[in-house]
Amino acid sequence: MNNLIFIEGISGVGKSTITQKLHEKLCKRGYKANCYLEGDIKSPFDSFGNAYLTKTEYKNIKSKYPDFAEELTKNNILEKDYCLVRYHDLERRYYSAELYEYLKTLEFCYNPINPLPLLEYTNVFTNLWRKFAEDKKKKPDYVILDGSLLHHQINDLLRNYNVSEDEIVSHLSELLKVVQPFNPVAFYLSSQDVRDRLTKARESRGQTIPTEEQINYWQNRKNIDLRVLNRLSVESYILDITHNNWNSALNKIFLFVTKNEIKIQKITKQTDKLESKTKTTAILAEEIWREYYISLIGEAQVEYMLTKFQSAEQICTDIKQNGYIYFTAENITNGEIIGYSANQPKEGYLLLSKLYVRKDYRGKGIARRFLDESITLCREYGFDKVRLTVNKYNSGSIAAYKKMGFEIIDSIETDIGGGFIMDDYLMELAIINNK
DSSP, rough: OOOEEEEEETTTSSSHHHHHHHHHHHHTTTOOOOEETTTTTSSSSSOOEEEEEEEHHHHHHHHHHHGHHHHHTTTEEEEEEEEEEEEESSBOOOOOOHHHHHHTBBBBBSSSSOOOOOOHHHHHHHHHHHHHHHHHHOOOEEEESSSTTTHHHHHHHHHHHOOOHHHHHHHHHHHHHHGGGGGGGEEEEEOOOOHHHHHHHHTTTOOOOOHHHHHHHHHHHHHHHHHHHSSSSSSSEEEEEETTTTHHHHHHHHHHHHTTTTEEEETTTTTTTTHHHHHHHHHHHHHHHHTTTTHHOOOOHHHHHHHHHHHHHHHHHHHHHHEEEEEEEETTOOEEEEEEEEEOOSSEEEEEEEEEEGGGTSSSHHHHHHHHHHHHHHTTTSSSEEEEETTTHHHHHHHHHHTTEEEEEEEEEEETTTTTEEEEEEEEEEEEOOO
């Protein structure tokens, strides 16, 4: 599976439309994709129309309503200590009026009369997402979800529990841990003018124009969403649709998830034309380092480090003698190498020694693809962590690594000779070793 795709944003920004059009576009290109809109009872990530019952309560209703026993079995998700029973969908109510009303009193997440404790609520959703992760059936190339990460979850958390942002982050982080192997990515559709967007959306739906209270609510929700998203360990992108530029947003998402213009290639000591490839990589290193690092560490140290660590000769030596495995990113339309990474197995962990992307290709998910290759290597070596070092003042890279799940575990200074010191943070990513 390539990606688990979350399409997010406040009410009225076009989440459902983008979800559907992305699904159509991927299928036309020949990919296998599933999409789930709001209220879709087939969604493995949402719990629309479900009642929460204890095992005893479930046993009792099957006994009390034997005519519906088969349908109850068909519409349940049975866990060790509880059972979710679907009792309605967007089109109809299930069972008899009496049983429907009883199950409604046990509603799980949408305006429940008696909300579960927050920890149990998180546990139920974690189990739901885990079912998808552990399902042995072959998964499609893409699964696209309409508001399943932020929109629906935060709605329920705020409405039912009046939670803090810390509690929201904690809840969502538990869910994301479960689906980490499926490369989750979130695209947030954002309008700079919430009032205008809500008004136009409601008019198009034949609804009344939003009140000031509703406008203020959704403006605040947008702010909460973006703060929470920034704290989650999930790759995410904010797409501006202020001027109704949904086609542009759709194309950006499509290009990102298909990555059809970029090919990642592995370079080892067995690679053909190794010397030629290391020369190309060294030329790219010079371009990136002079563009990005002079403002951080100064020109003299940049030139020293290019010669000592990034020359074609040193890269070749590292690959042939020091166990390094390199990856390069190639634009297949013109053959340009636009990024590279280097990995070295250490005692109990994989060192992601280098990760660089050319300026005009940053923000397109290429760094994440390099990290995915490192994670694969890490598992092949039997390690459970990837480590890297990053300059303490390289705030952009530090933020990006944190977004990918890395945590700062140490602060280190390294004398690299020539009168220069590397003043770095040591960061670590814990790896779940499911193949």
